[in-house]
Amino acid sequence: MLISSRDNHRIKQLSKLLSSKKARNETGLFVIEGLRGCCDALRSALTDDGLDIEAVYYVPEMTDAHKESFPVELIYRLEENKRFEISRAIADRIGDAESSQGIFITAKKTDIPLSGECIHPDGKYLVLDSLQDPGNLGTVIRTADAVGISGIILTGNCVELYNPKVVRSAVGSLPRVKVFIENDRGLVFEILAENGIRTAAAVVSGGDDVREFDFSTGCAAVIGNEGKGLSTGTVDMCSDRITIAMHGNIDSLNAATAAAIILWEMTRGV
DSSP: OEEOOTTSHHHHHHHHHHHOHHHHHHHTEEEEESHHHHHHHHHHHTSTTOOOEEEEEEOHHHHHHTTTTSOGGGGGGSOGGGEEEEOHHHHHHHOSSSSOOSEEEEEEOOOEEOOGGGOOTTOEEEEEESOOOHHHHHHHHHHHHHHTOSEEEEESSOOOTTOHHHHHHHTTOGGGSOEEEOOOHHHHHHHHHHTTOEEEEEOSSSSEETTTSOOSSSEEEEEOBTTTBSOHHHHHHSSEEEEOOOOTTOOOOOHHHHHHHHHHHHHTTO
């Protein structure tokens, strides 16, 4: 089915999902945009516990032009009532990226409510508290996918997981990483403690050198806001403190960079 009118109800919904957190909350859907992310999403949908795709919208000539890197046949493995061809003009108008690649997927949200049953006593977790930058969160998700941790827990006032900039920065990793959302910090630390998970607050100074910290048992590293770091109250909830030793005049690191270093140290001995 070819959709060429921006007044089509599906196109209106797609536009709202890209621009409105309220629409994403009301429908339980989010949007993946671009060849790489959509390719990973389509592959995930073919697995038993993979992404639940609601629809794919694509410009045939644009996907065909990239068929060497994008296996177009993946689209046709979806049910016919989930496949919609759209015009180039529609794609350019609704695309969140500066230059649309002509493919969008709407899918059901993937986050998991945090509970004790979800936490493995030997697991490796990352707790993000009040992280605000969409690019940082997307990069952290991608890094977590690369090193293979047990899950990410979002707490406090973190940027929305399904913000299009987060999804795009994650570059297809979102369906492969377990992400738990629980705004109640106290409950997060309570659940982790009940499951024997040590919690290590990432602090600028005064903590154990991250290179020497014992990550061999169940543990969770806790990283705070880009500008303010972790609050004193949150640090006090943690059982341990860790610090990334730095040289020269550098006294702090970007949150995503700090997370990458900590995640590497956390998992390199696994």
